[in-house]
Amino acid sequence: MRNAFYLIALFCFFTLHRASAQEMNAEKLSELIAQVADTTVTNGNTIQFMYKERPLICVYDENANRMRIITPIVETKDLEEEQLLNMLVANFHSALDVKYALSDEVIWSVFIHPLKELADHQVLDAIDQVYAASATFGTTYSSTSLVFPGNTKKKENPKEKKLIERG
Numbered sequence: 001m002r003n004a005f006y007l008i009a010l011f012c013f014f015t016l017h018r019a020s021a022q023e024m025n026a027e028k029l030s031e032l033i034a035q036v037a038d039t040t041v042t043n044g045n046t047i048q049f050m051y052k053e054r055p056l057i058c059v060y061d062e063n064a065n066r067m068r069i070i071t072p073i074v075e076t077k078d079l080e081e082e083q084l085l086n087m088l089v090a091n092f093h094s095a096l097d098v099k100y101a102l103s104d105e106v107i108w109s110v111f112i113h114p115l116k117e118l119a120d121h122q123v124l125d126a127i128d129q130v131y132a133a134s135a136t137f138g139t140t141y142s143s144t145s146l147v148f149p150g151n152t153k154k155k156e157n158p159k160e161k162k163l164i165e166r167g
Contacts (some may be wrong), residue, residue: 024118026062032056032123051131060115067115069126071134073100073107083138090133090141098143099127109133109143 030047034040037049037056047058060067074083087107088102101110111126129143136142 024067024115024120024123026060027059029067029115029118029123030118031059031116032120033127036124036127051127052135054131054134056127056130062115065116066112067118068110068112069130070108070110071130073109073134073137076102076105076107079107086141087137094142094144095133095138096129096143097126100133100137100141107137109137125149 013163026045030040030042033047033049037051039055040047040049042048045060045062049056049058054071058067058069058070087095091099095109098109098111101108109130111130114128125141133141133143
């Protein structure tokens with residue numbers, strides 16, 4: 001009985017400690033970004049910042065408990081089919097916590113996460129990964145040096161499309 005009490009007490013301690021350790025909010029998010037950014041401009045719930053000479057944007061909503069860090073990569077009008085296919089493969093294998101996404105005719109590197117549950121190190125890692133995914137677009141399409149195993153072959157030469165004739 002006493003052992004069960006100790007186990008329950010330990011479980012509660014670690015659960016409460018873990019929950020209190022991850023209470024990310026707008027102020028803390030801004031402070032973390034300012035630590036690594038070259039410049040920052042805050043406007044409402046948006047923080048625009050330069051990181052390694054690349055523009056990044058953090059948008060958050062405390063009421064909805066959501067946040068995202070994004071950077072534009074290329075306009076779709078300048079996108080080749082093989083790049084599109086390679087980024088989709090990368091979303092599965094080498095763009096780990098970030099994804100390549102399409103919005104408003106632009107390909108973006110995107111990290112999306114619940115705000116309150118973020119730890120400090122996750123914010124800093126997300127900034128690095130968003131940057132890396134954008135910087136490696138067109139080459140390795142990766143957000144870190146890790147790659148999940150599987151079919152990671154990037155498409156080298158797009159196959160010629162055949163037109164279907166309708167009669």
